[in-house]
Structures are given as structure tokens and as C-alpha cells.
Amino acid sequence: xxxxxxxxxxxxxxxxxxxxxxxxxxxxxxxxxxxxxxxxxxxxxxxxxxxxxxxxxxxxxxxxxxxxxxxxxxxxxxxxxxxxxxxxxxxxxxxxxxxxxxxxxxxxxxxxxxxxxxxxxxxxxxxxxxxxxxxxxxxxxxxxxxxxxxxxxxxxxxxxxxxxxxxxxxxxxxxxxxxxxxxxxxxxxxxxxxxxxxxxxxxxxxxxxxx
Ligand SMILES: Nc1ncnc2c1ncn2[C@@H]1O[C@H](COP(=O)(O)OP(=O)(O)OP(=O)(O)O)[C@@H](O)[C@H]1O
Ligand SMILES: O=C(O)c1ccc[n+]([C@@H]2O[C@H](COP(=O)([O-])O)[C@@H](O)[C@H]2O)c1
Numbered sequence: 517x518x519x520x521x522x523x524x525x526x527x528x529x530x531x532x533x534x535x536x537x538x539x540x541x542x543x544x545x546x547x548x549x550x551x552x553x554x555x556x557x558x559x560x561x562x563x564x565x566x567x568x569x570x571x572x573x574x575x576x577x578x579x580x581x582x583x584x585x586x587x588x589x590x591x592x593x594x595x596x597x598x599x600x601x602x603x604x605x606x607x608x609x610x611x612x613x614x615x616x617x618x619x620x621x622x623x624x625x626x627x628x629x630x631x632x633x634x635x636x637x638x639x640x641x642x643x644x645x646x647x648x649x650x651x652x653x654x655x656x657x658x659x660x661x662x663x664x665x666x667x668x669x670x671x672x673x674x675x676x677x678x679x680x681x682x683x684x685x686x687x688x689x690x691x692x693x694x695x696x697x698x699x700x701x702x703x704x705x706x707x708x709x710x711x712x713x714x715x716x717x718x719x720x721x722x723x724x725x726x727x
Contacts, residue, residue: 517673518605519548519615520586520639522598524692525569526562527717528576529708531690535644538685539617540582543642543669548617549586550577553596557630563696563726566590568716575712597630602638606676613676614639617683620649627657636660640672640679647689651682699723 521536528550540548552569555561562569570587577583588604589596598616605614616639623643626632633656635641641664643651653661664680666672672679690708698705700723706714717723 517543517545517613517615518609519543519545519617519642520551520601520605521548521617522551522553522589522596522601524556524559524562525550525552525573526564526692527569527572527695527709527713527722529690529692529695529713530710531688531708533576533580533710534686534688535617535619535683536583537580538644538683539615539642542683542685543615543672545582545615547582547584549584551586551589551601553589554592555595557595557597558625558628564722568720568722572713572716575716576710578712579710595630599629599631599635599638602635606638611676613673615642615672616640617642617644619644620646620651624649624652627655633660636664636680637678639677640681642681642683644683644685645687647687696723696726700725 519539523532525532536548550573552573554566573585588601602616618641620643629635651661661680664678666679666681669681672681695705695708
């Protein structure tokens with residue numbers, strides 16, 4: 517199995533680590549790759565450099581041998597469409613089950629993603645809960661959910677892609693945007709971040725101004 521966790525990670529926080537750890541444990545993964553995007557398809561570009569985001573990801577994953585980085589989107593120009601990354605991964609690994617981990621808010625917006633229906637064929641989507649959010653799928657997204665959802669994780673090992681799995685686990689009400697706001701407003705945010713990340717933010721004086 518190949519497991520990818522895409523995100524802006526501006527910055528990576530304990531909510532990200534929590535869902536990624538649940539995914540590793542649940543699917544008994546050897547490796548899960550955090551894949552930072554370069555230019556988010558649907559939100560404002562990060563106000564800090566790519567190097568800072570990657571440095572914070574490295575600080576966050578260092579204690580965990582089963583986490584690695586996949587930097588392919590940083591080496592591409594244009595919006596970081598997940599479709600392109602998944603197509604590349606699929607071309608290199610034609611028959612390997614491919615998991616793409618996202619949060620419930622991302623799932624509820626999936627219909628707005630570039631060629632989302634092709635994405636659902638290229639990989640299995642693993643959706644982690646986000647506090648206060650449930651699937652709001654309707655129309656074509658609901659049709660996909662009804663056709664693809666499975667409750668038995670071994671089913672995901674039996675085909676390369678096409679399934680949808682809702683992964684339950686401890687929910688953490690943490691968002692990068694709240695952390696950026698807290699830092700700007702001088703509010704303590706350290707308990708929301710891996711230690712190495714909060715140290716890096718302080719040393720580099722990140723997020724003190726801007727959005
Ligand atoms: N606390 C959380 N619980 C569940 N899913 C999360 C959580 N934080 C992030 N995610 C999911 O992780 C992926 C990457 O998230 P991202 O890097 O955009 O962080 P974010 O906290 O959502 O950022 P922002 O607040 O700036 O939108 C997305 O699919 C998102 O849904
Ligand atoms: O491909 C798309 O159109 C697309 C649209 C929105 C989000 N994504 C991906 O979803 C992941 C989480 O996105 P975000 O914006 O919540 O950090 C990240 O890997 C994004 O590149 C992808």
C-alpha cells in the first residue's frame with residue numbers, strides 16, 4: 517500500500533499528526549508520506565516560504581520513522597492538482613493500492629477538485645473526521661459515496677483504488693488558520709503544535725504579521 521497525506525501544512529499541527537498516526541495504525545502501514553502542495557488549488561497561497569513549511573514538516577515527522585515527505589508537488593509549476601500527483605504515482609505503481617488521506621472538510625468539497633471523479637478511481641480516499649463535521653455529500657458526490665464506501669479496511673488491499681473509507685479516531689479541533697491567527701494576536705498556541713514546530717516558529721519569528 518502507498519499512503520499519501522496531501523496538505524498545505526501552513527503550519528503542520530497536532531491534528532495532522534493525529535490523523536496520520538491513526539491511518540498508519542489502522543492500515544498497518546510501513547510508511548505514510550506527507551505531500552505538501554506548492555500552490556493550493558482552492559485557497560490563498562501560504563504567506564511563508566515553501567522552505568519554512570518543509571522545515572516544519574521535517575521537524576514534526578523526525579520522531580516517527582513511519583512518516584516521510586513526498587515533495588513532488590513542490591517541483592511542479594502551476595496549481596497543485598492532486599490529480600497530477602496521483603497519476604504520477606499510479607503510473608509508477610500500476611497495481612499497488614494507493615490511499616489518499618483527507619479530512620472531512622476536504623471530502624465535502626471534493627466536487628470542486630480538478631477532475632475529482634478521476635481521482636476517486638486512481639486511489640482509495642480515506643476520510644478522517646473533523647470536529648463538528650459530517651459528510652454533506654449530495655448529488656454526484658453522494659452517488660460516489662454510496663457506491664464506493666466500504667467499512668472493511670481489508671477491502672482496500674484487494675484493489676488498487678476506487679473505494680471510500682471513513683476513518684474514525686480521536687478528533688482534534690485544530691486548524692492551521694487558527695494557529696496563524698493566535699500567533700499574530702499573541703495568544704499561546706504551543707499545545708496545538710509538535711514541539712519542534714513551535715520552536716521553529718519562534719526561532720524564525722513566523723506568522724507575526726500577515727493573514
Ligand atoms: N484537525 C483536523 N482534523 C481532521 N482533518 C484535518 C485537521 N486538520 C487538517 N485536516 C485535514 O488535513 C488536510 C490538510 O489540511 P491543511 O494543511 O489545509 O490544514 P488546515 O488545518 O485545514 O488548514 P487551514 O485552517 O489553513 O485551512 C485537509 O484534508 C484537512 O481536511
Ligand atoms: O486537486 C484539486 O483540485 C484540489 C483542491 C483542493 C485541495 N486539494 C488537495 O487536498 C489536500 C488538502 O488541501 P488543503 O487545501 O486543505 O490543504 C492537498 O493535498 C491539496 O492539494 C486538491
